[in-house]
Amino acid sequence: MAVLAAAAGSDAAVRTVGLAKTYRSAHGDVLAVRGLDLEVARGEFFGLLGPNGAGKSTTIGxxxxxxxxxxxxxxxxxxxxxxxxxxxxxRIGVVSQNNTLDRQLTVRENLEFRGRFFGLSGRAAVRRAQELLDLFDLGGRAKAMVYELSGGQARRVMIGRALMHRPDLLFLDEPTAAIDPQTRINLWDTLRGLHEQGQTIVLTTHYMEEAETLCERVAVVDDGRLLACGTVAGLKDEVGPGTLVSVTFDGPADPVAAAVRGRAGVDRVEVRGATIRLFVRSAQNVVGDLVLAGVAVGLTVRDSATVPPSLENVFLALTGRDYRE
Amino acid sequence: MTTLKQATPVHTFLAMLARDVRVLRREMFTFLSRTLMQPLFFVFVFAYVMPRIGGGDGFGRVAGVSFATVLVPGMLSTTMFISGLMAVTVPLMMELSYNNEIEDRLLAPAPVWLLGLAKISSGAVQALIGALVVFPVVYFVHESAQPPQIDLTDWPLLTVVLVVSSVLSAGLGLLMGTMLDIRKSNVLFSLVTVPLTMLGCVYYPWAALQSTQWLQIAVLVNPLVYSSEGLRTALTPAMPHMPTWSFLLVLLGGTTGVVWLALQSFARKVRR
Incomplete structure (x- = not known):
């Protein structure tokens, strides 16, 4: 459905073709974004996912x-x-990664002046600011100066400020970076609520979990390039090879690979030194079989891990690198 | 909802000025003390205390008039310049550093140059307020026998010089704020404001420098000179001063050039 709407033409919320950014400097050029094709439909909750330095913030910029x-x-x-x-x-509201609230104004004034910058009359700005203060449970902090706010409060004020003029699109750049876990969950609820009311949202995140929890569609980016784009479930199905089973032996794992390659339900086998990684559709009995295969060639297991289908596996499958590398 | 999207850049511009007025009102005490203390103590010492020490006559008579007469236009011009400059440079350097707070303004629905112009306008208004509050201080504080001889007749010239100088100072503030790094701000003020005021024909009329001709020529690069001489012409026409056409030409031409350069520099700085 989202994909159909996105194809509808110039009315797409976002459409980029070959979007690129090279920062030129005396120390050489930095290719931050290298030709990005993206489409976001109206009403969609879209995520740009990638590690730090992937080019997400530059894209949002x-x-x-x-x-x-x-x-x-x-x-x-x-x-x-x-x-x-x-x-x-x-048409846009933007919540940037840094706290860019106006330090010389109170919370309420931050909202009101943002409204007036966008042409609201004084009275309309007061009314809209009050609505958002109530919505984000900030009524008690309305008169506080920006430096008196906690990290989570400041983030809520920034979201409120971005919504003052009822933008068609809300951008959030790493909205929960450097935010404690409880506050993160509260912010997720807030964003979900906005989306349910029809708000189009584009967010960047380097948290897999955040993208999985919130976004309808995700674009995976790395090194300034688009690696894959689709619904989270679709990515797991198509790109993502299901469950990842990883076993580390006390010696080179190549002989084990030979034993399990071609086995039913195994999509891919990778060996790196003493570690073997299997991408499988079901993890049942796989670890046990690997242990036995190891014993058969005189290897002992040092470590093992099973990671269920996730965007993390998708990233690994796309780049051949661990997400946190 | 649709009405929101009709906001014109003029609305945005005015709203930004309103925001600056709100902040200024809240910080009125800081603003006044910053603006008033230096001129107040300066005229107190040099127009009141020193003449009394010197027996009422000896100190600071220039071209036969009291030092207070020299100081009134000089103090006005220097106050305006420093106020206008600081009002733009200091907040801008803060907004451009650390958190990149400037984004808040850049996202407002107006072209970037207009945001720069809003900063200049707000700085110019603060420069004018600075001049207005300092005038009574420098006018009334003096040794009773040596009052400043002010001739408030040429209102049009006074208005033009005040307005143009205030815009010039704020324009210079925007230019400096975009070109300099906040970490070097301390150096900036000693390197810029001290020579600007000391060599800005604030404490002596330009004509009096003819005894040191190389200096009389050298100070012509200082924009404050034209503002001081302009106010001198408007307020104390009896004092020797530059010809009117010359300072008007430099003030108007210089202001246009500086504002243009500052807006370019601002746009380059904020758009990565």
Whole structure:
């Protein structure tokens, strides 16, 4: 459904073609984003997932007019980010990774002035700010200065501020980085609530769990490139090879690989030194079989792990690297 | 909902000024003390205490008029310059550092140059307020026998010089704020504001420098000179001063150039 809507044309919330950014410096060029094709449908909850330095923030920067692309194009709700930046800015709300709240204003003033920047009358800004203070349970902190807020409160104020002018699209760049686990779960609830009310949301995250929990579709990016894009379930099915079983022996694992290769239910076998990795559709009995296969060639098991289907496996399958490498 | 999207850049511009006024109102005490203390103590010592020490006559008479007469335009111009400069440079350097707070403004629905212009306008307003609050201080604080001889007749010229100088100072503030790093801000103020004021024809009229001709020529690179001489012409026409056409030409041309450069520099700085 989402995919169909995305194909509907210029009305897509986000459409990029070959979007690229190279930072030029005296120390050499940095290819932060190398030709990204993305489509996000209206009403979708979309995630850009990748490790730190993958180019996610640069991509969000280009989509929100803050970073100038050096190649390709990007349109938001039909408006080009380079030639129509003001039209784009009217339609987006942005929650950046840093706390960019206005330190010289109170929480309430932060919301009200943001509204007035977007053309709300004084009275309308007051009313909308109150709505959002209530929605985000910030009523008690309305008069607080920004530096008095906790990390989670500041993040909620930033989301509230981004929603002041009822943007078509809400961007969040690593919304739960450096936030404690309980606050993270609360923020997830908040974002889910917004999405249920029809808000289109694009977020970047380097937390697999966050993308899995929240996003309808995920684009996996690494090193400035798009590796895969689809629903979380679809990625697990198509790209993701199901469950990962990893066993480490006390010697080179190649003889074991020979024994299990071609076995029913095993999609892929990888050997790295003493470690063998199997991507299987069902993990049942696999560890036991590997142990026996090892014993048969005189190897003893040092360590083993079974990871159920997850985006983590998808990333591993796509890049050949552990996600946290 | 649809009305929101009709916000014009003018709305945004005015809302940004409103935001600055709100902050200024909250920090009125800080603003006033920062603006007033230096001129107040300066005129107190040099227009009141020193003349009394010198027997009422000896100190600081320039071209036959009291030092207080020299100081009134000088103190006004220097206060304006420092206020306008600081009002733009200091917050901008903060917004550009650490958390990149400037993003808050950049996301507002207006072209980037207009956001720069909002900063200049707000700085210029603060420079004008600075001049207004300092005027009574430098006018009334003096030794009773040596009052400043002010001639408030040329209102149009006074207005033009005040407005243009305030915009010039704020424009310079934007230019400096985009070019300099906050970690070097301490050096900046000693390297910029001290020579600016000491060599800005604040404490002496430009004509009096003819005894040191190389200096009289060298100080012409200092924009504050034209502002001081302009105010001198408007407020104390009896004092020797630069010809009107010359300082008006430099003030108007210089302001246009500085504002243009500052807006370019701002746009380059904020758009990565």
């Amino acid at each position: 280009m989509l929100t007019t803050l970073v100038k692309p050096t190649g390709g194009s990007a349109r938001l709700v039909g408006h080009d980010v380079v030639t129509e930046p003001v039209a784009v800015k009217r």
